[in-house]
Amino acid sequence: MRLKQFSIILLLVFTSLLLGGCSGAGAMANNWPGITIDQGVIYMAYAGEVMAVRVNDGSLIWRYPEKAENGRTYYAAPAVSDGLVVVGDYAGTLHALDAATGTQKWPFTPQIKSGNAARFVGSALIHQDMILAPTAGHDNLYAVSLTGKELWRFPTEQAIWAQPVSDDERVYIASMDHYLYAVRLSDHQQVWKRDLGAALVATPLLAEGTLYLGTLGNEMIAISTEGEILWRYTADGSIWSSPVLVEGALYFGDTAGFIHAVDAATGAGRWKVDLSSGAITGSGAVFADHLVFTGENGSLAAIGLDGRRLWTQEIQGKLYTGPAVVEEKIIVAVTQGEQLLKAFDSNGNELWSFVPPK
Amino acid sequence: MWDAFVGFFINTLLFIYQLVGNFGVAIILFTILIRVVTHPLTVQQLKGSAAMQELQKDKRWQEIQTKYKNDKEKLAQEQMKLYQELGINPMASCLPTLIQLPIIIGLYQAVIKALASTPLELLNLTRHVYPSLLNVASIIPLDNRFLWMDLARPDWLRLDFLPFGIPVLAIVVTITTYLQSKLMSPPTTNPKDQTAMMTNMMNLYMPFLMGYLALTFASGLSLYFFVSNVIGILQYALLGKVNWKNLFPVRKPAGTK
Numbered sequence: 001m002r003l004k005q006f007s008i009i010l011l012l013v014f015t016s017l018l019l020g021g022c023s024g025a026g027a028m029a030n031n032w033p034g035i036t037i038d039q040g041v042i043y044m045a046y047a048g049e050v051m052a053v054r055v056n057d058g059s060l061i062w063r064y065p066e067k068a069e070n071g072r073t074y075y076a077a078p079a080v081s082d083g084l085v086v087v088g089d090y091a092g093t094l095h096a097l098d099a100a101t102g103t104q105k106w107p108f109t110p111q112i113k114s115g116n117a118a119r120f121v122g123s124a125l126i127h128q129d130m131i132l133a134p135t136a137g138h139d140n141l142y143a144v145s146l147t148g149k150e151l152w153r154f155p156t157e158q159a160i161w162a163q164p165v166s167d168d169e170r171v172y173i174a175s176m177d178h179y180l181y182a183v184r185l186s187d188h189q190q191v192w193k194r195d196l197g198a199a200l201v202a203t204p205l206l207a208e209g210t211l212y213l214g215t216l217g218n219e220m221i222a223i224s225t226e227g228e229i230l231w232r233y234t235a236d237g238s239i240w241s242s243p244v245l246v247e248g249a250l251y252f253g254d255t256a257g258f259i260h261a262v263d264a265a266t267g268a269g270r271w272k273v274d275l276s277s278g279a280i281t282g283s284g285a286v287f288a289d290h291l292v293f294t295g296e297n298g299s300l301a302a303i304g305l306d307g308r309r310l311w312t313q314e315i316q317g318k319l320y321t322g323p324a325v326v327e328e329k330i331i332v333a334v335t336q337g338e339q340l341l342k343a344f345d346s347n348g349n350e351l352w353s354f355v356p357p358k
Numbered sequence: 359m360w361d362a363f364v365g366f367f368i369n370t371l372l373f374i375y376q377l378v379g380n381f382g383v384a385i386i387l388f389t390i391l392i393r394v395v396t397h398p399l400t401v402q403q404l405k406g407s408a409a410m411q412e413l414q415k416d417k418r419w420q421e422i423q424t425k426y427k428n429d430k431e432k433l434a435q436e437q438m439k440l441y442q443e444l445g446i447n448p449m450a451s452c453l454p455t456l457i458q459l460p461i462i463i464g465l466y467q468a469v470i471k472a473l474a475s476t477p478l479e480l481l482n483l484t485r486h487v488y489p490s491l492l493n494v495a496s497i498i499p500l501d502n503r504f505l506w507m508d509l510a511r512p513d514w515l516r517l518d519f520l521p522f523g524i525p526v527l528a529i530v531v532t533i534t535t536y537l538q539s540k541l542m543s544p545p546t547t548n549p550k551d552q553t554a555m556m557t558n559m560m561n562l563y564m565p566f567l568m569g570y571l572a573l574t575f576a577s578g579l580s581l582y583f584f585v586s587n588v589i590g591i592l593q594y595a596l597l598g599k600v601n602w603k604n605l606f607p608v609r610k611p612a613g614t615k
Contacts, residue, residue: 030476030479031479032478075476086378090476117476121476121477136475158499158501161477177499197495198494198495198496199495201477216484216494216495216498217494217495218495238484240477255481255484281481282476303498320481
């Protein structure tokens with residue numbers, strides 16, 4: 001009977017550890033990788049680390065931290081400018097790293113009364129002499145100096161997952177509270193805010209005085225920098241990424257798996273194509289006279305500006321991050337695949353793949 | 359199929375949220391709804407347990423245990439005969455629990471998935487939503503705030519005059535789990551009985567286990583545990599099955615046999 005009692009206790013201890021591991025409340029949450037490319041280097045944030053990888057051959061330059069810290073995960077695409085890499089983690093710290101070596105220059109951990117940690121899900125924007133970092137949990141946009149000191153903060157009602165955009169005078173913040181905010185940089189006062197009817201998770205595209213952004217209410221909306229809604233276009237699914245603007249047309253994907261082409265001036269639909277590869281959550285990339293998109297179920301597809309499918313490459317794994325184009329290469333970040341990064345040429349032929357060394 | 363099952367729970371939970379506008383209240387109402395729906399199973403379980411307890415006192419049962427203690431096969435045969443003769447279903451006390459287990463796990467997963475806090479988790483949540491029932495545009499993101507808590511994070515109440523946080527939910531989950539275990543345990547005539555000793559051990563261990571889980575889980579889940587414990591006690595009280603004596607044991611005066 002003593003053995004039976006001991007076995008039951010052991011089973012209960014094991015069950016409690018298992019359930020504790022399955023709680024879903026810790027910082028080890030699920031998401032897809034974020035990548036930024038600057039001067040021939042891919043900076044990627046994923047799971048417990050940030051890595052710098054060479055574009056030309058996919059070799060590792062550095063990784064940060066040297067040893068993964070328990071409970072600290074990185075999902076926001078790093079922001080890179082003038083030798084500085086800024087990346088936030090899910091446990092609530094913004095890290096500034098040396099772009100060449102990956103060594104930490106300073107950390108910034110915002111504090112609020114509730115004691116909850118901020119969560120950095122969206123990418124920061126390095127703009128002139130400050131870093132604009134959106135957070136979830138605190139639901140603030142933090143303005144931080146290039147030496148890691150808080151300058152000011154702007155509150156929203158819900159999390160900010162989208163990277164902010166700026167036209168030098170103002171910063172535009174798309175928040176999950178359904179509002180797009182315009183905040184003056186000189187005195188961090190709100191100029192206007194507009195309710196767009198659904199949560200905003202995509203980074204707005206700012207072009208020639210107009211902001212274009214997608215919503216989780218299946219709409220692409222054009223709004224002037226003065227807050228006037230110019231037009232609305234209804235897609236087939238929710239929109240999770242920025243559109244690309246080419247010769248007066250916007251191109252973007254939705255979670256129903258369609259790629260849409262919309263007239264940027266009027267919002268009229270030009271064509272739409274079913275990629276048939278699950279949700280499209282990343283932005284497309286412009287490559288010469290065509291576009292490349294990734295579909296959730298592993299498709300990397302090249303689409304002409306007229307909607308013709310040019311080629312498709314199937315990749316093992318999930319593709320949530322949009323492709324990036326640099327030096328005649330298409331770079332793709334893979335989730336749940338054997339390789340973390342892959343590079344292709346303009347015809348979809350694989351050039352190299354990257355697996356992080358253990 | 360399991361995904362569809364959890365999806366049904368998610369949509370029920372979110373439908374309630376859409377009606378009341380507060381996720382904490384939605385979790386409370388959802389828990390009450392599940393306990394009401396599974397109440398017939400709880401009643402059946404209690405009846406089965408009571409019948410088994412009565413059987414333990416039956417002389418014929420005790421004779422069988424003594425007579426065939428060295429012959430397990432014969433013992434099992436005689437036990438089955440007695441079950442049939444008395445019209446007792448030995449599975450009646452545990453089958454309802456087994457049926458409730460996937461419901462509890464489904465409810466647990468529904469609350470976790472609804473508390474999506476990363477883009478991938480939110481993307482997966484929106485896929486479970488029935489568009490004919492729920493307006494995704496208006497309910498996403500969920501308002502995770504309830505009282506002082508962020509339901510997507512473990513609970514810690516921070517007060518200005520204290521340098522540390524208080525895990526309020528972990529404490530109340532521990533207490534209510536202990537109360538529920540104590541109040542719902544059958545009275546023991548023989549403290550040295552093996553079953554009674556096992557029950558006492560479980561009554562001591564389970565509250566700490568649940569308290570530990572409440573410390574690490576999102577407070578939305580801990581809220582569910584707390585409400586479920588309280589409703590469980592109320593259910594048993596309504597059925598007259600609460601053993602208050604277990605909570606306040608009466609001591610016999612010294613010298614009394």
